[in-house]
Each structure stands twice: as C-alpha cells, then as structure tokens.
Amino acid sequence: MSDTPAAADEPRGERIAKYLSRAGITSRRDAEAMIAAGRIRLNNAPVSHPAVFVKDGDIVLVDGKPVGEPDRTRLWRFHKPEGLVTTHKDPEGRPTVFDKLPPGLPRVMSIGRLDLTSEGLLLLTNDGALARQLELPATGWLRRYRVRVHGGVAPDKLKRLAEGLAVDGIKYGPIEAHIDSVQRSNTWMSMSLREGKNREIRRVMEALALPVTRLIRVAYGPFQLGTLP
Template structure:
C-alpha cells in the first residue's frame, strides 16, 4: 500500500481510467479484486497515487500513467544518422519526429546505412532496461545479401560465428525470398554489438547490401513508411515493459 502522498496524488481509479484502462467504476472493481499493484504492492480501494511517479501494474501488465512519458516508433530512412540533431548538419531524427513537446531519445541506434524500426522515448526506466545487456530483447532484421545463400549458411549463423570481438549467433534465420544474385533473409538476434548483422554476414561470405530492422521485441515496424513515426499503443508499451522484466 503506497503510503507516500504527494500533492499530486489522485485516486487510483481516476488515474487508471485516464490511462485508458477502463471506466472509473471498472477500475474500482479491478482494485477491489486485488488485480492492481502500485510500486510492487497490492493496492486497495481508496488509495491515492501520484500518476507521474507511481509504477502501476494491472494483472502484471505495466500501465503508464505519467502523461509526460512518450513512446514513439520510427521507420528510420537510410542515410539518416542516429542522433536527434546532428552537429554537422546531416539529416537527423528530429527532422522526422515532428510535434513532440518532450525531449525524446532513441533507444539503441541504427547505422546511417541501415533503416527500419527505432524506438524513441523519454522514459529513462524503459530506455535503461532496453539498453541493459541483462534483458537482451530480440531484434528482427530483413537483410538483402549477396546470393544465392545455401542452407548451410543459416545453420552456421544459428550455431554461431567467431567475430573479432567474440562469438555471435542468430536466434532465428529464414530465407524469405531469392531473386538472381540477391537473397532476402530474416534474421533474429538478441544482442546489439556494433554492425553485428553486417559483420556476421560478412563472416559467412554473403555481404549485406540493404538492412532493415523490422521488430524490437514485441514492437513491429508493420507498414510504417520510411521517415514516418507513430505513437506506441498502451498495449505495445505494456508488452515492451513485459519483455524487459515488467
């Protein structure tokens, strides 16, 4: 039971309702049923919380109640550098993010040459966990590589290859399409060393000509066009928290 009552404290059901969990009445039912926790403790009816600082879960799913926190998915186009604003005037992320009042940061990076899903947020807790090696969220990429690609290559990458800075292995590998001298591969990795996908394909002799990240954990790029952004849904944010320990 949260004892701390800051001046911003509001009734828990009101906070839950404004976060989109359900009507106030429905939220009261959830609280009474013991399905809501605040900062790890089971909440009871009548509790007040500060929506900006409380960490609230409903049925173990994180509910973000701080309206200042923003979670954005972006399809980073090729040629754009992974910085909000580039000191040397190159095209950067802020040029695409548009009307966000809060200062957001990209979580992890994509090389200028690579494209696809990049997450942007001002939530330090989520950013820290997504970047922390102990959570290792799987990331999915589509790679256009020099083909044809024999089956043995996939097996080799799944088994692991030795790179300059240690071993690296794919969690999943799938040949999606092959056309002429190019093959389209879907590959899943849970680590984020620099240029890791390109280096792994170089190692097995199939250099990457185009690389698109299509998913980070439960968040999918979907049909987001290059250069476009969208806000993550509440369900996506909850799923993302779940993938990094709640």
C-alpha cells in the first residue's frame, strides 16, 4: 500500500499523527517530526508525509516496532505541587509533572498548563485530540483559582479585572474576582476566567501592582480539585 492519501470513495480512517497520539506514542507535532525522519511505516511502506490515513487492519510500525491499537480515551485529575514544570522535556533539567506520575500509566499529556510556581488541578489525558479541544477558549470552560496577592485590593482594581485589560500589548479578557479574606499585607481572592493565556493571572495582577504570591487552580470546567491529595 502506498502512503498517498486515500481516494475519496474509500473510508478515510484516521490521520496517522492523530492515530499515534491516541496510541500514546507521541504528540501530533512530534509525530510529524518522526515521519520526516523516516521512522514511521504503514503496511511496510515508509510514510513520507502526514496526510496519510490509518484504517482498521493496517499495521503501523515506529522504529520497526508495531503500534498497538489506541487505548480508549481516558482522563485523570492530578494535584500539581509547586516546583514542577508542565512539560515532557525541560531544557533546564527541572523536575516535571510527568516525572512524578505513578508507574503504569500510559503516555499522557496535559490539558493546558500550570507554571512552575502554580499549584492545583491539572487534567491529564491519553488523547491528544481531547486535550486540544478542551484547551480551546471556544470550549468556554471556566477555570477557577484561589489567588493570594501582596497588598490590598481596591474596588477599582476589581472593576478593571471585570472589564478586561491590556498588558504589554496583549489583551486579556474579563476576569471575575472576589475578595475572600485579608491577612495583614496579603489578600486571598477567588478568580475565574475562560481564556487562560500563558501566565494570565500573574501578568494581569502584576500590572495592577498586586504581585501573586500563591496561585492554586481549584476547578477546570466541571472537574474539581476537591480534596485530591
């Protein structure tokens, strides 16, 4: 079988990069790099481009080893502690979330990220397509956080958060925020947002002269951190 795209009147199957991602082999992006490196074969023919579809009964080889059928889609909750980065490969050699997972899990990927000093709920899945879908702002899932900032929070700053603001040329959407408690020079807040740009809460609060000293994600859409250890 050649590795040309399937004809229009044939069942198309599943794109090979997606197939490898669901099988827990690698991410879609890395799958394309593996194809370019000549590491993938389909029915004993080399795969030279990602526009190839895998159908039932096809045999896929990675580095000469057969790939098993993709596992059913699964999702896990993980309580991320401070001090771990959410990446499979960190160029600085810092410990990662994936270094700390229990043995026996398939290859998983995170749905969104939490930065090094952030804590709380991180969703993990073995399905790359699901991860991408749930990360999209269009999905509309609310992310909820408990946030400690240094300083007092005036009503006008809560209003600016609710309206959305621009920081260093980046426009951030509305953030719903409420004051929970004040402890000496610190204020604990509940914050909710739907967009989730990189380090969004930290950057927005820094722009309001309220540096974040602790950030805990307590919910991602319908999934709650709860009492997860």
